Structures are given as C-alpha cells and as structure tokens.
Amino acid sequence: MTIPLNVRAHAGTSALLVVLTVAACLLVAGLPRTMQASFDEALRRSLAGTAAVRTDLTVTAAPARPAGELHSRAEFESAAGQWRRLLPASLRPLIGRGGHISAKTFRTPVDEAVGPRRTFVNLGWLSDAGRRVDWVRGRAPGEPSTMRYRGATIPVIEVGVVEEAVARMGLRVGQTRMLGESVHTAAKIVGVFRPKDPGGRPWSHDADVLHVTHVVPADGPEEFHTTTLMSDDALSALTDKASTLAYRWVLPLDAGAASALDAPRAEAAVAEFRRQVDVQGTGDISYRVVTGLPQLLAGFLTGLSAARTVMYLVLGGLLAVALGVIMLGLRLMTDRLERTIALARARGASLWQVASAGASVTALTVGPAALAGYALSFLLPGPALPIVHLGPAVVVVTAVSFAVARLVLAHRTPLRERRADLVRPSARRLTAEALVVVLALTGAYLSRTRGPAGTASQDPFLLVIPVALALAAALITLRCHPYPLRLLVRLAARRRAAVPFLGLAGAARGRSTGALAVLVLLPALSLSVFAAVVHDGITTTQRLASWQKVGAPIKLTTAADIPPDVVERVRRAPGVEQVAPALTGRVQIRTTGEQPYAVAVDLDQWRRVNEDAPIGLPALSGDTSALLSPALGDRGTFELTWLSPVRLTTQGVIDAVPGFYSSGQFLLVSRAVLPWPAANTLLIKGDIPPAELARLVPSATVETQEAALATVQADPLTGTVRTTMVVVTVALGAYALVAIVLSLVAGAAGRARAVSLLRTLGLSDRQARRLTMLELLPVIVITAPVGLALGLVLPAALGPGVDVSAFAGGLPVSGHTPGLLAPVALAAGLGLCAVLGAYAHTAMSRRRDPGAVLRVDDS
Structure with a gap:
C-alpha cells in the first residue's frame, strides 16, 4: 500500500487529526509551562512583598571577649566574604550583590537622673550609611577623641541622629551625652540625618536607626530609644565592656532569582548554611543565622x-479526554481504510504489513502535528518541565498504538466480516470493566479517608482518581444505556409511526459507534463541570473570607476612642447609610485574672449594616449575656472589669467574631453593658470613599470588604488556579463538542444509506431530521445527566485530598451549594449542539441523489 496516497485520499480526516493533535500537544505542553511560570512569579512577588528582615540571611555575632571584637571596616568585610563562601551552591543564585554590615549597641542608657522617663542612645555603624542618608544639619561624624570624666579617660564618639529623635527626644547638634552606667562613653552629636529612601528594603533591618522607639513598661518609667550613626574611624573605640554590642552581616535575597522548582532545595540549603555558620564560633565570639526565609518557603510550598x-x-483529565477525541478521529480514519486494508489482506498481505501500514499512516499524520504543537508550546513563557517533553510523546505513542491495535483486531483473518451491533462483550472484557469500576470506587473511598499524601511531592494516587471515576461512570453508562432504549423501542413498535421505532432501534444497536463517544463525552463533561464547580467554590469562598476579615462593607478603627460628635459626622456624611459603633479592647476576668479581648456592639445595628452579607451574626438574649470563644469555654456567671465592673452570664460559645477575632481568648457582649457609649470602631454600610472617611477621622485606619476581596484575588497562585480552571473548562467543552461531531461523522455513511433507502419509500426531510436526532440524542440525554452529576459530586468524593483553601483566604472551600449555571449550561449546550448537528447532517444528506447512493453501496 502507498502510504502518502492513503493520506491524500482521506485528506479531510487527516486534517481533522492534525488539528486535534496540535491542540492536544499545545495544551499538554504549554499549560504546564505557563503554570510553572506563574508559580515562579507568585514566589517572587511573595518574597518581594515581605519585609527584607524576614527574607534576607542575617549573620549575627555577639563578642564575648575583647579578642572577638572587630575594630575596622576591613575586618567586617573580610567576615562578609567568608559568609558568602560558606553559602551552599543551591543558595548562591538567590543571594544578591551588595548587602550591608552593622555594629550597634543596644539598651545603652544616658547617664542622668532617673525621672518620669528614661533615654537610651545606642551607638551604631552602617557600612553603607553614605548611600542611605543625607545630612540635613551639622556634618557627618568624624574621628573619635578622648576626654576626662569622673577621674577616667573615656572615648568621645561623634554621632549623628535622625530628625525624629530631635523632635521627640530633645537631642540637638552640639550636645554631648554620657552613655553607660558603670562603663562610660561620650556621644557628641555633630549632625542630623534624613533617610534618602525611607521605604527602602534595607531599612527594615535598621528600623531602630530610622525611628524613635517608645516603650511603656508595666512597672517602670516610659522609655525612648534611638540609634545614632558614627563613622568608620569610630569602630576602633567601639567596645563591648557593657555586653551590649552586636554585629550583623546582611546577605540580601534576590527575589527575582527565586524559582518554585528550587524552593525545597533552598529551604534545605538555609539549614545547611545555618549549620556551617554555627561551627565558625569560638570562645571569643559566637555566630548564628537569623532569617524567616524557611518559614516563608514552607508556607508557599503548602499553597x-x-x-x-x-x-x-x-490537566490529567484534559489529556485523557484529548486522547479519547484523537481516538475517535483515528476510528474514523481506520473506518475509511477498511476496504483498502481488507482488499490488501485478501490479496495476501500479512498481518504485520497491515500493522505497519496503519502505524505509518497514523505516524505520518499525527507525528508532524505533535511536533508542531510541541514547538508552539515554546512560545509560551515558563521552564520546560519533563511533562512538556513527555506529553506530546504520549499523544503520538497512544495514537499509533490505538490505530495498529484496531486494524489488527479487525483484520486478524482475511475477509472477516461481522456486525458490530451483534457482537457480545467477552467475559474477559466485562471482568476488566468491572475491575476498573471497583478500583475507581475504592480509590475514591481511600482518598476521602486518608487525605492528602503531603506537601513535599504530588500524590499520583489522587491525580488518577478523578479520571478513573469518570471512566468507571462511562463504562457503567455504556453497559446500562441500551436497556432503557430497548424498552423505548418496544413502546415505539406498538405505534403506527415508523420514525420513532427506526431511530430508537438504530440508537440501541449502534453500540460500536456510541461506545467511544460515551467514553470521551462523559469524562469531558464531568471534568469540565468539576472545574467549573471548583472555580465557583473558590470565588464564593473568597467573598466569604473578605467579609469574615472586615466584618462589614467598611470598617473604621482608631487606637483611641472616637468622640460622639465625630461618630455623628460620619453618620451624616454623604453616601453613608448605616453605622454601627463598637468598642474593642482587653478586659480582665476578676476571678482568674485572664485578660481576653472583648467586642461590645449593638448586634441589631450590625445586622442592618450587613443586610446583604454572606455571613451571619449571633444573637444575644440579654444585655448582660456574653458569647465566649472556645479558648474561654463556658464560664457560667462571671464578673468582668472593662471601663467599670459588670456581671455577665455565658450564653454560648462562638468560633469567631467577623472582622475582629477568630482565635485565642475573646468574647462578644452587648454595647449596653458599657457605662458610657464609648467606641473605637465604626462598622459602616454605604458608598463613601475610604479617603473621605480618613479625612473625617484622620487617626483612623479604614478597611473595606471590596479591598480585602481584591487582595485575596490578586494573589498570583490564586489567579493561576482560577484562570487554568476557566481554560480547562472551555477546552473540555470544546472536546465534548468535537466528540459529538465525530460521532455524527462516524455513522454518516450508514445513516446516509438508510435515509436514502427510506426516502425511496416516502421519507420526508422533516422525518429524516427526526430520525437522525433520535439516533443521536439518547446518548446525549443519558450521558449528560450522568456527567453533570459526577462533576457535581467529584469535589465531595475527593474529600480533603483537594484542599484549595489557600486560594480562598484560608477558609475551606466546602459546605456551600455549588452554582449550577455553568454546569447546566455545559450539559444543555451539548444537547443543543447535538440537535444542530443532526439538522446540519440532514441538510447535507439532502443534497445526495438517493439512487446514486444506493448504486454505489450495492456495487
């Protein structure tokens, strides 16, 4: 047989196979690339959006003896080079150039009489201070000197202070402050500096230099802390006699070099680097690594x-469905080659030659198309994962194997003819199908009982279960759907109209034509419905999480009480519809001394604010009732101190107060228990810009439910999951439509002959359309509800194995009624396409001359 000639003879079928193969290979190779690229972007955005003090690697040191002290920039830079050399190879690409070094004292008191406040002025040195600050008054610090103080010679270190310290601590240029208690050092203020970029990432390591720290101890006077800046020359005078000196080498993380694939190795590399640094310590100085990078990576890897x-x-379901549709196309091609192969077999062609011919025709059609789809996938961003190379190869091997197996089975002996609708399935086949069903149900049960395998790697068991369940449902549908059809055939046989009987009889007998279509259509529909349900669940739960976080459309909070006139001003502002004042703070339970958080609010007003919200609010039976958190439990009647003593009765236990607390010790009470109408929180309903509320209450923090929802949805991982769900739903729906079209085309020849024969007996065009629809619709009518039902129950069947709470604000995506619009639209769309296909097929058949068709078929 001439292979190119056979391909050209069936150019239409070959073109269809080319399109299906290109699309399948592009999806299976391109989607993983874009997914991995989005995973990398999510990690980079997460690291870049986290404070540098948590992401960077910081080596800290505390000299224990004078021999461990460092007194020059060269010594610090030499140690910095050593830390970089100790970095594991897998961690070096993540560490960017630059970084900085610091030497600071901490809790260095000013030697003065203790009054209502204490002042601490720490000495600090930053290796890159010249690039990070501008001197706005005085000058930059210079070399140290000495002076006599209390009979001893002490060093005088020139320092500069931040502008904020001038305003809040009364420090000014020209002052000299004596630091220390038993060991003294003089700090001479010679300049005032201002940061060039206050929001720069390095400042998160040195917030003590940038801002004044105000501390109010429980049993002492208030404290003000600031850290000054000194020159390189002053390092020679910086000693640790008071044991308050600390060194830091900051190795900055380059978020742009992070990769989700390398995240597990980076987590292990940080642990190795920490071990390497620990062993560098001596009796004179000890070192340790401080970083929050492992915790950040662990949280990211969970999501x-x-x-x-x-x-x-x-994607596994998409690949299975794509392969099924390609098999439908190959079935159409092998049917077209039936007579050619049978003639060659009758003339003495061996079974090996038949197999070789089928493999060659399929490879010539599918192979270049697979390479084209594989090549097109490289136009998409992202790394080339193993599945990118493996997916197209699986498509080609499966296609060639299916074509060869079908031809070999059909032509085991020359001139072997049989009617497919009269072939009974063998016991071996029925046993294999029963085994598939049992294994799928067992796998679904195990996936619910055992949960996910872990976060370190993917669970192949879980990835196979949905496809196995869909295949099992398809097999059960395939074996059971002829029985109701036979009943309908018997009922139709009692009527005088011939079209219902002929159409339903054709549907009941067309098992070989509809079998593969069912095996493709049902998984495609069920998995597309599953994707639509999960997408809808994520969207719904994200909205719920945003309401749980804020507790109202708008929440305004302040550190101090909001005056009543300000509350009224907000209430009368344009766009404000409802306002519910609330008071939050720590209270004390008198009998135990516990200090839980409390929320006092008028729940009726709060319900009016949240009239259209998806969250519910509890009810309090009386003004002295309280709802307690699980951490507090049922306390019965107890006494509380908050503004004034009040006696409360426990009404019940609540898991959270929306917008306020969801863990720890907290309680919810009526606002009527307050001795006066105090409020530091306003729960607002209305259409008023947050900027306007911030103007009305300048010291307030304004949160909105819409902003909280936007924050959750802006997460790159969440966006990737939702986008992929939409793409897969559309792709699976398209494949289901292609399966319907191929089912029509596969039986077109036999259907055209039957219609042509019936037209000679008086069949009208309208009856021909009805006959075609009655042959096709039963498969759709039976398969669509089964696929719809399976798609709706798949999320529950998989149980805790598929945890998408990381993309829904941390709330579990369960317990809600799935939206039925998209699933029902998918099922209805398939039925509509089947009807349209039947009309189109009948219209095309009308153009044929019945006599010509019958003469060709009878020749």
Whole structure:
C-alpha cells in the first residue's frame, strides 16, 4: 500500500487529526509551562512583598571577649566574604550583590537622673550609611577623641541622629551625652540625618536607626530609644565592656532569582548554611543565622502543593479526554481504510504489513502535528518541565498504538466480516470493566479517608482518581444505556409511526459507534463541570473570607476612642447609610485574672449594616449575656472589669467574631453593658470613599470588604488556579463538542444509506431530521445527566485530598451549594449542539441523489 496516497485520499480526516493533535500537544505542553511560570512569579512577588528582615540571611555575632571584637571596616568585610563562601551552591543564585554590615549597641542608657522617663542612645555603624542618608544639619561624624570624666579617660564618639529623635527626644547638634552606667562613653552629636529612601528594603533591618522607639513598661518609667550613626574611624573605640554590642552581616535575597522548582532545595540549603555558620564560633565570639526565609518557603510550598494538585488533576483529565477525541478521529480514519486494508489482506498481505501500514499512516499524520504543537508550546513563557517533553510523546505513542491495535483486531483473518451491533462483550472484557469500576470506587473511598499524601511531592494516587471515576461512570453508562432504549423501542413498535421505532432501534444497536463517544463525552463533561464547580467554590469562598476579615462593607478603627460628635459626622456624611459603633479592647476576668479581648456592639445595628452579607451574626438574649470563644469555654456567671465592673452570664460559645477575632481568648457582649457609649470602631454600610472617611477621622485606619476581596484575588497562585480552571473548562467543552461531531461523522455513511433507502419509500426531510436526532440524542440525554452529576459530586468524593483553601483566604472551600449555571449550561449546550448537528447532517444528506447512493453501496 502507498502510504502518502492513503493520506491524500482521506485528506479531510487527516486534517481533522492534525488539528486535534496540535491542540492536544499545545495544551499538554504549554499549560504546564505557563503554570510553572506563574508559580515562579507568585514566589517572587511573595518574597518581594515581605519585609527584607524576614527574607534576607542575617549573620549575627555577639563578642564575648575583647579578642572577638572587630575594630575596622576591613575586618567586617573580610567576615562578609567568608559568609558568602560558606553559602551552599543551591543558595548562591538567590543571594544578591551588595548587602550591608552593622555594629550597634543596644539598651545603652544616658547617664542622668532617673525621672518620669528614661533615654537610651545606642551607638551604631552602617557600612553603607553614605548611600542611605543625607545630612540635613551639622556634618557627618568624624574621628573619635578622648576626654576626662569622673577621674577616667573615656572615648568621645561623634554621632549623628535622625530628625525624629530631635523632635521627640530633645537631642540637638552640639550636645554631648554620657552613655553607660558603670562603663562610660561620650556621644557628641555633630549632625542630623534624613533617610534618602525611607521605604527602602534595607531599612527594615535598621528600623531602630530610622525611628524613635517608645516603650511603656508595666512597672517602670516610659522609655525612648534611638540609634545614632558614627563613622568608620569610630569602630576602633567601639567596645563591648557593657555586653551590649552586636554585629550583623546582611546577605540580601534576590527575589527575582527565586524559582518554585528550587524552593525545597533552598529551604534545605538555609539549614545547611545555618549549620556551617554555627561551627565558625569560638570562645571569643559566637555566630548564628537569623532569617524567616524557611518559614516563608514552607508556607508557599503548602499553597503550591495544593495548586499543583488541582492543576495536574484537571490537566490529567484534559489529556485523557484529548486522547479519547484523537481516538475517535483515528476510528474514523481506520473506518475509511477498511476496504483498502481488507482488499490488501485478501490479496495476501500479512498481518504485520497491515500493522505497519496503519502505524505509518497514523505516524505520518499525527507525528508532524505533535511536533508542531510541541514547538508552539515554546512560545509560551515558563521552564520546560519533563511533562512538556513527555506529553506530546504520549499523544503520538497512544495514537499509533490505538490505530495498529484496531486494524489488527479487525483484520486478524482475511475477509472477516461481522456486525458490530451483534457482537457480545467477552467475559474477559466485562471482568476488566468491572475491575476498573471497583478500583475507581475504592480509590475514591481511600482518598476521602486518608487525605492528602503531603506537601513535599504530588500524590499520583489522587491525580488518577478523578479520571478513573469518570471512566468507571462511562463504562457503567455504556453497559446500562441500551436497556432503557430497548424498552423505548418496544413502546415505539406498538405505534403506527415508523420514525420513532427506526431511530430508537438504530440508537440501541449502534453500540460500536456510541461506545467511544460515551467514553470521551462523559469524562469531558464531568471534568469540565468539576472545574467549573471548583472555580465557583473558590470565588464564593473568597467573598466569604473578605467579609469574615472586615466584618462589614467598611470598617473604621482608631487606637483611641472616637468622640460622639465625630461618630455623628460620619453618620451624616454623604453616601453613608448605616453605622454601627463598637468598642474593642482587653478586659480582665476578676476571678482568674485572664485578660481576653472583648467586642461590645449593638448586634441589631450590625445586622442592618450587613443586610446583604454572606455571613451571619449571633444573637444575644440579654444585655448582660456574653458569647465566649472556645479558648474561654463556658464560664457560667462571671464578673468582668472593662471601663467599670459588670456581671455577665455565658450564653454560648462562638468560633469567631467577623472582622475582629477568630482565635485565642475573646468574647462578644452587648454595647449596653458599657457605662458610657464609648467606641473605637465604626462598622459602616454605604458608598463613601475610604479617603473621605480618613479625612473625617484622620487617626483612623479604614478597611473595606471590596479591598480585602481584591487582595485575596490578586494573589498570583490564586489567579493561576482560577484562570487554568476557566481554560480547562472551555477546552473540555470544546472536546465534548468535537466528540459529538465525530460521532455524527462516524455513522454518516450508514445513516446516509438508510435515509436514502427510506426516502425511496416516502421519507420526508422533516422525518429524516427526526430520525437522525433520535439516533443521536439518547446518548446525549443519558450521558449528560450522568456527567453533570459526577462533576457535581467529584469535589465531595475527593474529600480533603483537594484542599484549595489557600486560594480562598484560608477558609475551606466546602459546605456551600455549588452554582449550577455553568454546569447546566455545559450539559444543555451539548444537547443543543447535538440537535444542530443532526439538522446540519440532514441538510447535507439532502443534497445526495438517493439512487446514486444506493448504486454505489450495492456495487
């Protein structure tokens, strides 16, 4: 047989296979690339959005003896080079250039009489201070000197102070402050500085230099702390006689070099670096690494594991459905080659030659298309994962294997003819199908009982279960759907009209034509419904999480009480519809001394504010009733001190107070228990800009439910999951439509002959359309509800194995009624397309001459 000739003879079918293969390979190779690129972007944005003090690697040291002290820039820079050399190879790409070094004292008191306040002026040195500050008054510090103080010679270190310290602590240029208690050092203020970029990431390591710290101890006078800046030359005079000296080497993290694939290795590399630094310590000085990077990576990997599970779950189903549709196309091609192969077999062609011919035709059609789809996937951003290379190869191997197996089975002996609708399934086949069903149900049960395998790697068990369940449902549907059809055939046989009987009889007997279509259509529909349900669940839960976080459309909070006239001003502001004042703060339970947080609010007013909210509010039976957190439990009747003593009765236990507290010790009481109408929180309903509220209450922090929702949805991982769900839903719906079209085309020849024969007996065009629809619709009518039901129950069937709470504000995506609009629209769309396909097929058949069709078929 001439292979190119066979391909050209069936150019339409070959073109369809090319399109299906290109699309399948592009999806299976391109989507993982874009997903991984989005995972990388999510990690980079997460690290870049976190304070540098948590992401950077900081080596700290505390000299224990004078021999461990460092007194020059060269010594510090030499140690910095040593730390970089100790970095593990997998961690070095993440550490950017630059960084800085600091040497600071802490809790260095000013030697003065203790009054109502204490002042602490710490000495500090930053290796890059010249690039980070501007001197706005005086001059930059210079070399140290000495002076006599209390009979001893002490060093005088020139320092500069931040502008805020001048305003809040009374420090000014020209002052000399004596520091220390038993060991003294003089700090001479020679300049005032201002940061060039107050929001720069390095300042998160040196907030004590940038701002004055105000501390109010429980049993002492208030304290003011500031850290000054000194020159490189002053390092020679910086000693640790008071044991308050600390060195820091900051190795900055380059968030742009982070990769989600390398995150697990980076987490282990930080632990190795910490061990290497620890062993460098001596008796004179000890070193340790301070960083929050492992915790950040661990949290990211938890969300990443959930994202990968969901992504590969739907992609696995997409690949299975795409392969099924390609098999439908190959079935159409092998049917077209039926007579050619049968003639070659009758003329002496061996079974090996038949297999070789089928493999060659399929490879010539599918191979270049797979390479084209694989090549197109490189136009998409992202790294080339193993699945990018493996997916197209799986498509080609599966396609060639299916074509060869079908031709070999059909032509085991020459001139072997049989009617497919009369072939009974063998016991071996029925046993295999029963085994698939049992394994799928067992896997679903185990996935619910055992939960996810862990976050370190993907769970192959979980990734196979949805496809196995869909395949099991398809097999059960395939075996059971002829029985109701036969009943309908018997009922139709009693009527005088011939079209219902002929159409339903054709549907009941067309098992070979509809089997593969069912095996494709049902998984495609169920997995697309599953993706739509999960997407809808994430969207709904995100909205719920935003309401739980804020507690109202708008929440305004202040550190101090809001005066009643300000509350009225907000209430009368344009756009404000409802206002519910609330008071929050720590209270004390007199019998135990515990200090839980309390919320006092008028719940009726709060309900009016949240009239359209998806969250519910508890009810209090009386003004002296209280709802307690699980950490407090049922206290019965107890006495509380808050503004004034009050006696409360426990009404029940609540898990959270929306917008306020969700963990720890807290309680909710009526605002009527307050001795006067105090408020530091306003819960607001209305259409008023947050900027306007901030203008009305300048010291307030304004939060909105819409902003909280936007924050949750802006997470890159969340966006990736939702976008992929939409893409997969559309792709699976498209494949389901293609499966319907191929089912129509596969039986087109036999259907055209039957219609042509019936037209010679008086069949009208309208009856022909009805006949075609009656043959096709039963498969759709039976398969669509099964696929819809399976897609709706798949999230519950998989149980805790698919945890998408990381993309929904931390709330579990369960316990809500799924939106049925998208799933029902998918199922209805398939039925509509089947009807349209039947009309189109009938219209095309009308153009044929019945006599010509019958002469060709009977020749």
